[in-house]
Amino acid sequence: MSRQEFNKTKYAHNFYDDFKPVYSVPRGLSAKVVDTISSIKTEPTWLKKIRQQALKIFQQKKMPSWGGDLSGLNFDNIQYYIKPTERQASNWQQVPLVIKKAFTKLGVPQAEANFLAGLGAQYESEVVYSNLKEEWQRQGVLFCDLSSAIKLYPELVKKYLGSLVPIADNKFSALNSAVWSGGIFVYVPQNVKVTIPLQAYFRLNAKNMGQFERTLIIAEKGSQVSYVEGCTAPKYAVDSLHAAVVEIFAKPYSRIRYTTIQNWSNNVYNLVTKRALAEEGAVVEWIDGNFGSKLTMKYPAIILKGKGAKGDMLSLAVASKGQHQDAGAKMIHLAHDTSSRIISKSVSVLGGRVSFRGLVKVAKGAKNTKTKSQCDALLLDDKSRADTYPTLQADEPTAQVEHEASVFKIQQDQLFYLQSRGLSEEEATSMIVNGFIEPIARELPMEYALELNRLIKLEMTGSIG
């Protein structure tokens, strides 16, 4: 990329659609708003009750006093539900033109045609499109939006929903439980191996909007699935909120790969709760990319409940001007012979701040557990900041717990070498940063890895000279 091209790089997802939804609730949160959401979705009574209970818990719980600055978040100024279309489509021709154009700009339908087993696309509060290729439908794989799943497979959803992230887990999980809409449901039957990824794409379009999707993934014994999700929003001068909940169940000897690249504009508060449960011999691989947002507070957790379960978390956070990424990972070892690895890479540029906040806990009785975490932070200028806040708790003496963290800057001799080979300073910096994040980029599907490199260049625009 030439210097001119580099400097021209813009937030490509900063486009706004002039779109009129079919229904939206007024701003602010109340029992009436919660009831309205539930009524529009014609939900069963048990779910209505959960929503009202969650609202009360949300109102009782205090805002977190740690992490990032949440003082600018005004819950009364948020719109909690916007229904974009009358019905969900399973064919792009049925999707309203404006929304279809938006997803086409984001490259979503093309990716579906070329690389994916299934795709769900959420616009504002609802999934507007979902489709699963026939090959996987025949094998009993379920892939749809969560509201449809509640109607089609009520017992299955009821069994799992909220069992891993309870309503009262934290203030934002309570908020999500009260006003959730949209989100994806994935169910993979026993021994079925979905060999190509399923993808969901979440797009926030409106101002002062809250997106509260809820995702539930269940992989039965011996099955395998890879789920990828991406998120974007246009830039506004006013703030938006994204408070999702994700629950992932990896049954014995199953394998789940969960990949998420969140690329929010810098007016979004991204406050999500994501958790996976790994049973005996199960493997959960988690790849977590965090870009943009005003503040992200996100600490995905893997609970290793069964003997020999394995958790792997690769986390990348990039914070630029006015952004604070308070992201991390949690590994909870409850059974013996479990193992886990956390690799966290962060880049702070133009006054951005990245904080890694992690927890590794080995419970008494989780014998011969092995866990390693590694956090590397790259500071690109003297205005930026990097922190690490790990907690390592070993209640089992046979556990081997390791952690290391380092903070770097790009060395002049590295830049000098690359410049002596004909690269500009920007190109050299960009190449070094891409090398730094390579352990994470190489685990991504090709089109996401390319997007990642583009995003890194974008976040660094203006950081040099």
Next chain:
Amino acid sequence: MNKKFLKLDTIKNNFGMYVKKGDSINCIIYGATKSNELQGKIVLQKNSKLNFYLLLWQCQNLNIKTDFLLLGQNTKAEINILSLGSNQDKHHFDLYLNHQDKNTYSRLNFRRILWQQADSYSQEILKIDKGASGSDAYLSDKTVLIGNNSKVISKPILEILNDKVKASHSAISGRLSEQEIFYLKSRGLDEKRAKSLLLDSFIGEILPADKGIVNLIKQRLNSYAKR
């Protein structure tokens, strides 16, 4: 270099130390105590140097909070902490190491060996301020868990506000390495001797040069090993 030796049970509640401009101090706090709550503040002025040792054993209930402030340019602090816990000992450490000026240097080495039901908690904050360009800091926290009911919690924290610094930390906890024990046994040592040798080397790098203190610690280590 000024040397200070302080027995732990002679310190009541608060302690403070000012390492004046250009001074070098070697400070060793050591020993046992039944119960102690200590708050300490150690300040280093320009071009000063501190070698600080906190060597603890037989402390049933211990709560230590200490701030190390590297206020002046070119200050150098080497902080070594050894905590031997046994029975139902409970140790709580709250350490704050702050680089405030240019070209400051610190090493914080923390070693713990826990027998029986000993329980140890530590939070070690390493903060490098905006104006502390050229600083170099490393924090190492290692624990050997020997007792079947021993526990440890470590919170090694980095807060880095300047990009022209070197800062890193590492924390490890677990049993003695089976492979290392096997190697030493293959060289003719019995298991007890092999473990003892490994523990000696585990703490060896952070002990002061003072033979009297080293002997005291080794005796204590042997007496724990016999249990």
